[in-house]
Amino acid sequence: MHTVDAHGASIPAIGLGTWTLKGREAQAMTETAIETGYRHIDTARMYANEESVGAGIAAAGLARDELFVTTKVWHSDLRAADLRRSLDASLSDLGLDQVDLFLIHWPNADIPLSETIEAMNTARAEGLTRHIGVSNFPSALLKQAVGLSEAPLVANQVENHPYLDQRKVHAACREYGIAMVSYCPLFRGGPIFSERPVADAARRTGKTPGQVVLRWHVQQEGVVAIPRTTKPERLKENIDLFDFELTGDEMEAISALRGRGKRVCDFDFSPEWDS
Numbered sequence: 001m002h003t004v005d006a007h008g009a010s011i012p013a014i015g016l017g018t019w020t021l022k023g024r025e026a027q028a029m030t031e032t033a034i035e036t037g038y039r040h041i042d043t044a045r046m047y048a049n050e051e052s053v054g055a056g057i058a059a060a061g062l063a064r065d066e067l068f069v070t071t072k073v074w075h076s077d078l079r080a081a082d083l084r085r086s087l088d089a090s091l092s093d094l095g096l097d098q099v100d101l102f103l104i105h106w107p108n109a110d111i112p113l114s115e116t117i118e119a120m121n122t123a124r125a126e127g128l129t130r131h132i133g134v135s136n137f138p139s140a141l142l143k144q145a146v147g148l149s150e151a152p153l154v155a156n157q158v159e160n161h162p163y164l165d166q167r168k169v170h171a172a173c174r175e176y177g178i179a180m181v182s183y184c185p186l187f188r189g190g191p192i193f194s195e196r197p198v199a200d201a202a203r204r205t206g207k208t209p210g211q212v213v214l215r216w217h218v219q220q221e222g223v224v225a226i227p228r229t230t231k232p233e234r235l236k237e238n239i240d241l242f243d244f245e246l247t248g249d250e251m252e253a254i255s256a257l258r259g260r261g262k263r264v265c266d267f268d269f270s271p272e273w274d275s
């Protein structure tokens with residue numbers, strides 16, 4: 001199992017993203033992913049699928065300590081009491097006593113970060129989550145969060161793929177010993193797969209373009225990726241990344257696509273991004 005280690009958390013380098021998976025599909029994909037070898041599942045209160053994801057986890061029947069489960073609290077629930085209610089509901093729906101990682105899904109400038117971070121620490125101290133972290137935190141906000149937290153933050157989950165320049169956030173994560181978890185790692189599929197450096201590396205290695213892009217993520221220091229698929233046959237493809245390497249030139253050529261600067265997830269409540 002390839003992991004990224006951060007302040008005592010051992011995070012499997014590939015996780016199953018579950019946004020948009022619902023009901024029976026979310027349950028079946030979670031169960032099949034675990035059977036395929038996934039040991040990391042990413043959900044969130046906002047995805048409204050925790051009950052199904054939890055049913056998939058239960059059906060797979062793996063020992064609890066072999067699975068790394070992440071959930072998140074939505075940005076409207078960052079007051080201490082709301083955060084606690086949200087986490088309690090997540091645990092109840094997932095059918096778990098504890099998650100491995102609990103994240104602030106998005107920052108909220110209208111709620112003091114100190115209150116939210118304190119509530120995260122309380123949840124950790126009470127054993128409701130093993131580790132805490134953030135998501136969608138640009139580097140300046142990450143620095144604030146790190147300064148406010150008693151327990152170490154172990155992850156910052158951010159949009160990351162070859163079309164986006166995330167060098168500043170990645171550098172900040174490394175500075176604080178935090179894992180950078182790439183969401184939308186495949187840019188939702190499509191155009192990225194026919195980019196020349198991706199297609200060339202796929203040809204040379206005999207891997208698929210999707211595998212090349214995912215390998216580009218996990219070959220970088222401290223980076224985890226959480227691709228989503230609705231197709232059981234792609235589960236294996238997306239985790240089968242550890243029997244080949246991209247050359248330094250291939251890594252650089254793929255990284256050079258960052259000039260396109262495209263974001264998938266940008267909303268009116270987004271913070272001010274690094275780039």
Ligand SMILES: NC(=O)c1ccc[n+]([C@@H]2O[C@H](COP(=O)([O-])OP(=O)(O)OC[C@H]3O[C@@H](n4cnc5c(N)ncnc54)[C@H](OP(=O)(O)O)[C@@H]3O)[C@@H](O)[C@H]2O)c1
Nearest residue numbers: 017018019135183184185186187188189210227228229230
């Ligand atoms: N923290 C946040 O704010 C945040 C925001 C967005 C996402 N996330 C998390 O990140 C996860 C992943 O992001 P995402 O779902 O937006 O995008 P993604 O993983 O980049 O892309 C998913 C899309 O790529 C396709 N795909 C998957 N594997 C493929 C392969 N090997 N070859 C070709 N196409 C492939 C899937 O289609 P098929 O279904 O047809 O395979 C799906 O349409 C989410 O599910 C969620 O858990 C977090």
